[in-house]
Amino acid sequence: MKSVVIHAEGSVRVEERPVPHLQAAGDVLVRVVCSGLCGSDIPRIFAHGAHYYPITLGHEFSGYVEACGEGVTDLHAGDAVACVPLLPCFSCPECEKGFYSLCKQYQFVGSRSDGGNAEYVVVNRANLFRLPAEMAIEDGAFIEPITVGLHAFKLAGGCEGKNVIIVGAGTIGLLAMQCALALGARSVTAVDINDDKLALAKSLGASQAFNSKDLSADEIAARLSENRFDQLVLETAGAPQTVSLAIDIAGPRARVALVGTLHHDLNLSSATFSKILRKELTLFGSWMNYSAPWPGDEWATAARLLSEKKLALKPLIAHVGNSESFAEAVQALNGSPMQGKILLRLP
Ligand SMILES: [Zn+2]
Ligand SMILES: [Zn+2]
Numbered sequence: 001m002k003s004v005v006i007h008a009e010g011s012v013r014v015e016e017r018p019v020p021h022l023q024a025a026g027d028v029l030v031r032v033v034c035s036g037l038c039g040s041d042i043p044r045i046f047a048h049g050a051h052y053y054p055i056t057l058g059h060e061f062s063g064y065v066e067a068c069g070e071g072v073t074d075l076h077a078g079d080a081v082a083c084v085p086l087l088p089c090f091s092c093p094e095c096e097k098g099f100y101s102l103c104k105q106y107q108f109v110g111s112r113s114d115g116g117n118a119e120y121v122v123v124n125r126a127n128l129f130r131l132p133a134e135m136a137i138e139d140g141a142f143i144e145p146i147t148v149g150l151h152a153f154k155l156a157g158g159c160e161g162k163n164v165i166i167v168g169a170g171t172i173g174l175l176a177m178q179c180a181l182a183l184g185a186r187s188v189t190a191v192d193i194n195d196d197k198l199a200l201a202k203s204l205g206a207s208q209a210f211n212s213k214d215l216s217a218d219e220i221a222a223r224l225s226e227n228r229f230d231q232l233v234l235e236t237a238g239a240p241q242t243v244s245l246a247i248d249i250a251g252p253r254a255r256v257a258l259v260g261t262l263h264h265d266l267n268l269s270s271a272t273f274s275k276i277l278r279k280e281l282t283l284f285g286s287w288m289n290y291s292a293p294w295p296g297d298e299w300a301t302a303a304r305l306l307s308e309k310k311l312a313l314k315p316l317i318a319h320v321g322n323s324e325s326f327a328e329a330v331q332a333l334n335g336s337p338m339q340g341k342i343l344l345r346l347p
Helices: 041-046 137-155 171-182 195-203 217-223 240-249 270-278 297-307 323-333
Strands: 002-007 011-016 027-036 060-068 080-083 120-124 128-130 163-167 187-192 208-211 231-235 255-258 282-285 317-321 341-345
Touching: 002 323, 011 323, 027 080, 027 137, 041 323, 060 120, 060 137, 080 137, 137 171, 137 231, 137 255, 137 297, 137 341, 163 171, 163 240, 171 187, 171 195, 171 231, 171 297, 187 195, 195 208, 208 217, 217 240, 231 240, 240 255, 240 270, 317 323, 323 341
Parallel strands: 163 187, 163 231, 187 208, 231 255, 255 282, 317 341
Antiparallel strands: 002 011, 027 060, 027 120, 027 341, 060 080, 080 128
Protein backbone atom coordinates (compact mmCIF):
# COMPACT_ATOMS: atom_id res chain seq x y z
CA MET A 1 0.00 0.00 0.00
CA LYS A 2 1.04 3.61 -0.46
CA SER A 3 1.99 5.37 2.76
CA VAL A 4 3.08 8.97 3.29
CA VAL A 5 6.14 8.51 5.47
CA ILE A 6 8.00 11.19 7.43
CA HIS A 7 11.74 10.82 7.93
CA ALA A 8 13.66 12.46 10.75
CA GLU A 9 15.25 15.17 8.61
CA GLY A 10 11.83 16.51 7.65
CA SER A 11 11.41 14.70 4.36
CA VAL A 12 7.94 13.58 3.31
CA ARG A 13 7.97 10.55 1.00
CA VAL A 14 5.39 8.30 -0.57
CA GLU A 15 6.58 4.74 0.10
CA GLU A 16 5.28 1.27 -0.56
CA ARG A 17 4.56 -0.43 2.78
CA PRO A 18 2.91 -3.74 3.63
CA VAL A 19 -0.78 -3.53 4.57
CA PRO A 20 -0.78 -3.76 8.40
CA HIS A 21 -2.21 -6.90 10.05
CA LEU A 22 -4.69 -7.27 12.85
CA GLN A 23 -2.55 -8.19 15.85
CA ALA A 24 -4.09 -7.64 19.27
CA ALA A 25 -7.66 -8.33 20.36
CA GLY A 26 -9.78 -5.27 19.63
CA ASP A 27 -7.83 -4.30 16.51
CA VAL A 28 -9.66 -3.02 13.45
CA LEU A 29 -8.24 -2.65 9.93
CA VAL A 30 -9.50 0.53 8.26
CA ARG A 31 -9.30 1.48 4.59
CA VAL A 32 -8.63 5.21 4.71
CA VAL A 33 -10.71 7.55 2.54
CA CYS A 34 -9.72 11.00 3.75
CA SER A 35 -7.01 12.20 6.15
CA GLY A 36 -6.11 15.72 7.23
CA LEU A 37 -2.86 17.31 8.28
CA CYS A 38 -3.08 18.88 11.74
CA GLY A 39 -1.11 21.93 12.89
CA SER A 40 0.36 19.68 15.59
CA ASP A 41 1.87 17.49 12.85
CA ILE A 42 4.13 20.28 11.60
CA PRO A 43 6.69 19.99 14.44
CA ARG A 44 6.43 16.19 14.09
CA ILE A 45 7.55 16.59 10.49
CA PHE A 46 9.96 19.49 10.58
CA ALA A 47 11.24 19.80 14.17
CA HIS A 48 12.04 16.22 15.28
CA GLY A 49 8.75 16.27 17.20
CA ALA A 50 7.57 12.72 16.46
CA HIS A 51 7.98 9.81 18.87
CA TYR A 52 9.85 7.75 16.27
CA TYR A 53 11.01 7.88 12.64
CA PRO A 54 10.19 6.96 10.00
CA ILE A 55 6.52 7.48 10.89
CA THR A 56 3.19 7.61 9.08
CA LEU A 57 1.26 10.49 10.64
CA GLY A 58 -2.48 11.18 10.45
CA HIS A 59 -4.94 11.38 13.36
CA GLU A 60 -7.80 13.18 11.58
CA PHE A 61 -9.11 10.59 9.17
CA SER A 62 -12.18 8.72 8.01
CA GLY A 63 -12.57 5.46 6.16
CA TYR A 64 -14.30 2.11 5.97
CA VAL A 65 -13.82 -0.87 8.23
CA GLU A 66 -12.07 -3.59 6.26
CA ALA A 67 -11.71 -6.29 8.93
CA CYS A 68 -12.24 -6.66 12.66
CA GLY A 69 -10.05 -8.53 15.14
CA GLU A 70 -11.02 -10.76 18.01
CA GLY A 71 -13.60 -9.31 20.38
CA VAL A 72 -14.86 -6.58 18.05
CA THR A 73 -18.57 -7.28 17.67
CA ASP A 74 -20.08 -3.83 17.17
CA LEU A 75 -18.32 -2.87 13.93
CA HIS A 76 -18.44 -4.72 10.63
CA ALA A 77 -16.69 -4.60 7.29
CA GLY A 78 -18.02 -1.66 5.28
CA ASP A 79 -18.95 0.52 8.26
CA ALA A 80 -17.96 4.17 7.87
CA VAL A 81 -15.77 5.38 10.74
CA ALA A 82 -13.61 8.29 11.84
CA CYS A 83 -10.50 8.15 13.97
CA VAL A 84 -10.66 9.05 17.67
CA PRO A 85 -6.90 9.36 18.07
CA LEU A 86 -6.42 9.15 21.83
CA LEU A 87 -6.31 5.73 23.49
CA PRO A 88 -6.40 6.45 27.20
CA CYS A 89 -5.62 3.68 29.70
CA PHE A 90 -9.28 3.64 30.93
CA SER A 91 -8.05 2.60 34.39
CA CYS A 92 -6.13 5.48 36.04
CA PRO A 93 -7.94 7.79 38.51
CA GLU A 94 -8.39 10.45 35.78
CA CYS A 95 -9.89 7.91 33.38
CA GLU A 96 -12.14 6.53 36.12
CA LYS A 97 -13.53 10.03 36.53
CA GLY A 98 -14.06 10.24 32.76
CA PHE A 99 -11.34 12.88 32.31
CA TYR A 100 -9.84 10.97 29.40
CA SER A 101 -8.00 13.97 27.94
CA LEU A 102 -6.01 14.08 31.19
CA CYS A 103 -4.81 10.45 31.16
CA LYS A 104 -1.03 10.16 31.36
CA GLN A 105 -0.71 6.54 30.18
CA TYR A 106 -2.16 7.02 26.73
CA GLN A 107 -1.44 5.96 23.18
CA PHE A 108 -2.14 8.29 20.28
CA VAL A 109 -2.79 7.24 16.69
CA GLY A 110 -0.54 9.06 14.23
CA SER A 111 2.03 10.12 16.82
CA ARG A 112 2.78 7.17 19.11
CA SER A 113 1.66 4.65 16.48
CA ASP A 114 1.23 4.85 12.71
CA GLY A 115 -1.72 6.91 11.52
CA GLY A 116 -4.06 7.44 8.63
CA ASN A 117 -1.83 8.96 5.96
CA ALA A 118 -1.80 5.61 4.18
CA GLU A 119 -4.22 3.37 2.32
CA TYR A 120 -4.77 1.19 5.40
CA VAL A 121 -4.26 1.55 9.13
CA VAL A 122 -4.86 -0.74 12.12
CA VAL A 123 -6.24 0.90 15.25
CA ASN A 124 -8.03 -0.20 18.40
CA ARG A 125 -11.83 -0.37 18.37
CA ALA A 126 -11.87 2.47 20.95
CA ASN A 127 -10.07 4.65 18.38
CA LEU A 128 -13.02 4.56 16.00
CA PHE A 129 -16.25 6.51 15.94
CA ARG A 130 -19.00 5.13 13.74
CA LEU A 131 -20.29 7.74 11.29
CA PRO A 132 -24.00 8.23 10.70
CA ALA A 133 -25.25 6.94 7.32
CA GLU A 134 -26.33 10.46 6.27
CA MET A 135 -22.82 11.85 6.62
CA ALA A 136 -20.42 12.23 3.70
CA ILE A 137 -17.47 9.93 4.44
CA GLU A 138 -14.84 12.53 3.46
CA ASP A 139 -16.25 15.00 6.00
CA GLY A 140 -15.18 12.51 8.68
CA ALA A 141 -11.64 13.89 8.45
CA PHE A 142 -12.97 17.08 10.10
CA ILE A 143 -14.63 15.46 13.10
CA GLU A 144 -11.52 15.53 15.28
CA PRO A 145 -10.73 19.24 14.80
CA ILE A 146 -14.44 20.10 15.21
CA THR A 147 -14.58 18.36 18.59
CA VAL A 148 -11.74 20.53 19.92
CA GLY A 149 -14.02 23.58 20.00
CA LEU A 150 -17.01 21.52 21.13
CA HIS A 151 -15.02 20.26 24.13
CA ALA A 152 -14.26 23.84 25.19
CA PHE A 153 -17.96 24.72 24.81
CA LYS A 154 -18.85 21.71 26.93
CA LEU A 155 -16.42 22.74 29.68
CA ALA A 156 -17.97 26.23 29.54
CA GLY A 157 -21.46 24.84 30.08
CA GLY A 158 -22.51 25.27 26.43
CA CYS A 159 -22.59 28.22 24.08
CA GLU A 160 -26.34 28.63 23.63
CA GLY A 161 -27.43 32.23 24.13
CA LYS A 162 -23.86 33.38 24.64
CA ASN A 163 -21.80 35.97 22.83
CA VAL A 164 -18.98 33.82 21.49
CA ILE A 165 -15.70 35.48 20.58
CA ILE A 166 -13.16 33.43 18.67
CA VAL A 167 -9.59 34.69 18.92
CA GLY A 168 -7.70 33.06 16.03
CA ALA A 169 -9.60 32.34 12.81
CA GLY A 170 -7.60 29.25 11.82
CA THR A 171 -9.16 25.85 11.17
CA ILE A 172 -10.02 25.19 14.83
CA GLY A 173 -11.38 28.72 15.29
CA LEU A 174 -13.49 28.75 12.11
CA LEU A 175 -14.94 25.33 12.92
CA ALA A 176 -15.70 26.37 16.51
CA MET A 177 -17.29 29.55 15.21
CA GLN A 178 -19.62 27.64 12.90
CA CYS A 179 -20.50 25.18 15.68
CA ALA A 180 -21.35 28.08 18.00
CA LEU A 181 -23.72 29.50 15.38
CA ALA A 182 -25.33 26.10 14.81
CA LEU A 183 -25.70 25.51 18.55
CA GLY A 184 -27.56 28.74 19.23
CA ALA A 185 -24.93 31.31 20.22
CA ARG A 186 -26.42 34.79 20.47
CA SER A 187 -23.59 36.34 18.45
CA VAL A 188 -20.26 35.20 17.10
CA THR A 189 -17.24 37.46 16.66
CA ALA A 190 -13.91 36.57 15.08
CA VAL A 191 -10.59 38.24 15.88
CA ASP A 192 -7.43 37.60 13.86
CA ILE A 193 -4.52 39.47 12.24
CA ASN A 194 -5.26 38.17 8.74
CA ASP A 195 -7.89 40.04 6.71
CA ASP A 196 -8.54 37.07 4.42
CA LYS A 197 -9.37 34.85 7.39
CA LEU A 198 -11.59 37.56 8.84
CA ALA A 199 -13.42 37.92 5.52
CA LEU A 200 -13.90 34.15 5.51
CA ALA A 201 -15.20 34.27 9.09
CA LYS A 202 -17.74 36.89 8.03
CA SER A 203 -18.83 34.85 5.03
CA LEU A 204 -19.32 31.87 7.36
CA GLY A 205 -21.64 33.84 9.61
CA ALA A 206 -19.57 35.90 12.06
CA SER A 207 -21.59 38.92 13.15
CA GLN A 208 -18.40 40.93 13.59
CA ALA A 209 -14.76 40.43 12.61
CA PHE A 210 -11.87 42.49 13.96
CA ASN A 211 -8.24 42.73 12.90
CA SER A 212 -6.18 43.04 16.09
CA LYS A 213 -3.29 44.55 14.11
CA ASP A 214 -5.48 47.49 13.15
CA LEU A 215 -7.46 47.83 16.37
CA SER A 216 -6.23 47.96 19.95
CA ALA A 217 -7.74 45.66 22.58
CA ASP A 218 -9.63 48.64 24.02
CA GLU A 219 -11.06 49.49 20.60
CA ILE A 220 -12.18 45.90 20.07
CA ALA A 221 -13.71 45.80 23.56
CA ALA A 222 -15.55 49.05 22.80
CA ARG A 223 -16.98 47.58 19.61
CA LEU A 224 -18.15 44.55 21.57
CA SER A 225 -19.93 46.70 24.14
CA GLU A 226 -23.43 45.69 23.02
CA ASN A 227 -22.48 42.05 23.47
CA ARG A 228 -20.30 42.45 26.52
CA PHE A 229 -22.28 40.26 28.92
CA ASP A 230 -22.56 36.47 28.72
CA GLN A 231 -19.39 36.19 26.74
CA LEU A 232 -17.52 33.02 26.01
CA VAL A 233 -14.09 33.83 24.58
CA LEU A 234 -12.17 31.03 22.84
CA GLU A 235 -8.41 31.55 22.45
CA THR A 236 -7.34 29.24 19.62
CA ALA A 237 -4.31 31.09 18.21
CA GLY A 238 -1.87 29.92 20.88
CA ALA A 239 0.39 32.96 21.06
CA PRO A 240 1.27 34.97 24.20
CA GLN A 241 -0.17 38.12 22.61
CA THR A 242 -3.50 36.49 21.81
CA VAL A 243 -3.88 35.12 25.34
CA SER A 244 -3.41 38.68 26.67
CA LEU A 245 -5.76 39.97 23.99
CA ALA A 246 -8.47 37.47 24.96
CA ILE A 247 -8.27 38.68 28.58
CA ASP A 248 -8.18 42.34 27.54
CA ILE A 249 -11.24 42.21 25.28
CA ALA A 250 -13.36 39.89 27.46
CA GLY A 251 -16.49 41.40 29.00
CA PRO A 252 -17.61 41.37 32.64
CA ARG A 253 -17.69 37.85 34.13
CA ALA A 254 -16.78 36.34 30.77
CA ARG A 255 -15.49 32.81 30.49
CA VAL A 256 -12.20 32.58 28.64
CA ALA A 257 -11.37 29.15 27.22
CA LEU A 258 -7.67 28.64 26.55
CA VAL A 259 -7.44 26.16 23.68
CA GLY A 260 -4.29 27.11 21.74
CA THR A 261 -0.96 25.72 22.97
CA LEU A 262 1.89 28.17 23.58
CA HIS A 263 5.40 27.74 22.23
CA HIS A 264 6.73 30.84 23.97
CA ASP A 265 6.48 32.04 27.56
CA LEU A 266 3.59 34.25 28.46
CA ASN A 267 4.28 37.44 30.43
CA LEU A 268 1.05 39.06 31.53
CA SER A 269 1.27 42.76 32.22
CA SER A 270 -0.07 43.79 35.62
CA ALA A 271 -2.73 45.82 33.77
CA THR A 272 -3.94 42.72 31.93
CA PHE A 273 -3.74 40.61 35.08
CA SER A 274 -5.83 43.13 36.97
CA LYS A 275 -8.52 42.77 34.28
CA ILE A 276 -8.95 39.13 35.32
CA LEU A 277 -9.79 40.40 38.80
CA ARG A 278 -11.71 43.53 37.94
CA LYS A 279 -13.90 41.82 35.34
CA GLU A 280 -14.17 38.67 37.48
CA LEU A 281 -13.15 36.53 34.52
CA THR A 282 -13.15 32.75 34.58
CA LEU A 283 -10.14 31.39 32.71
CA PHE A 284 -10.02 27.69 32.00
CA GLY A 285 -7.92 25.31 29.97
CA SER A 286 -9.43 22.95 27.42
CA TRP A 287 -7.29 20.00 26.38
CA MET A 288 -8.13 17.84 23.38
CA ASN A 289 -11.68 16.60 22.95
CA TYR A 290 -12.74 13.69 25.14
CA SER A 291 -15.35 13.17 27.84
CA ALA A 292 -17.41 10.33 29.31
CA PRO A 293 -18.96 8.12 28.12
CA TRP A 294 -16.08 7.52 25.72
CA PRO A 295 -15.27 9.29 23.45
CA GLY A 296 -17.76 11.96 24.57
CA ASP A 297 -20.82 13.66 23.17
CA GLU A 298 -18.52 16.14 21.39
CA TRP A 299 -18.10 13.41 18.74
CA ALA A 300 -21.80 12.72 18.30
CA THR A 301 -22.53 16.46 18.13
CA ALA A 302 -19.84 16.97 15.47
CA ALA A 303 -21.24 14.07 13.42
CA ARG A 304 -24.77 15.44 13.77
CA LEU A 305 -23.77 18.96 12.66
CA LEU A 306 -21.93 17.47 9.68
CA SER A 307 -24.86 15.20 8.78
CA GLU A 308 -27.18 18.20 8.93
CA LYS A 309 -24.76 20.13 6.67
CA LYS A 310 -24.53 22.91 9.25
CA LEU A 311 -20.79 23.39 8.79
CA ALA A 312 -19.09 24.64 5.63
CA LEU A 313 -15.84 22.73 5.20
CA LYS A 314 -14.84 23.49 1.61
CA PRO A 315 -13.72 27.08 2.33
CA LEU A 316 -11.37 25.71 5.02
CA ILE A 317 -9.54 23.38 2.63
CA ALA A 318 -6.30 24.67 1.09
CA HIS A 319 -5.30 21.49 -0.72
CA VAL A 320 -6.76 18.07 -1.41
CA GLY A 321 -5.00 15.38 -3.39
CA ASN A 322 -3.71 11.82 -3.67
CA SER A 323 -0.65 10.52 -1.79
CA GLU A 324 1.91 12.19 -4.05
CA SER A 325 0.09 15.51 -4.23
CA PHE A 326 -0.55 15.49 -0.45
CA ALA A 327 3.12 14.69 0.27
CA GLU A 328 4.23 17.57 -1.97
CA ALA A 329 1.86 20.03 -0.32
CA VAL A 330 3.04 18.97 3.14
CA GLN A 331 6.71 19.14 2.17
CA ALA A 332 6.18 22.61 0.68
CA LEU A 333 5.11 23.95 4.10
CA ASN A 334 8.74 23.57 5.15
CA GLY A 335 7.78 24.09 8.79
CA SER A 336 5.56 27.13 8.35
CA PRO A 337 1.93 27.06 9.57
CA MET A 338 -0.83 25.74 7.32
CA GLN A 339 -3.06 28.34 5.67
CA GLY A 340 -6.07 26.05 5.39
CA LYS A 341 -6.45 22.30 5.74
CA ILE A 342 -4.28 19.98 3.65
CA LEU A 343 -6.14 16.75 2.93
CA LEU A 344 -5.16 13.35 1.61
CA ARG A 345 -8.00 11.88 -0.48
CA LEU A 346 -7.71 8.21 -1.41
CA PRO A 347 -9.86 6.57 -4.10
ZN1 LIG B 1 -4.90 17.38 15.56
ZN1 LIG C 1 -5.91 6.82 32.16
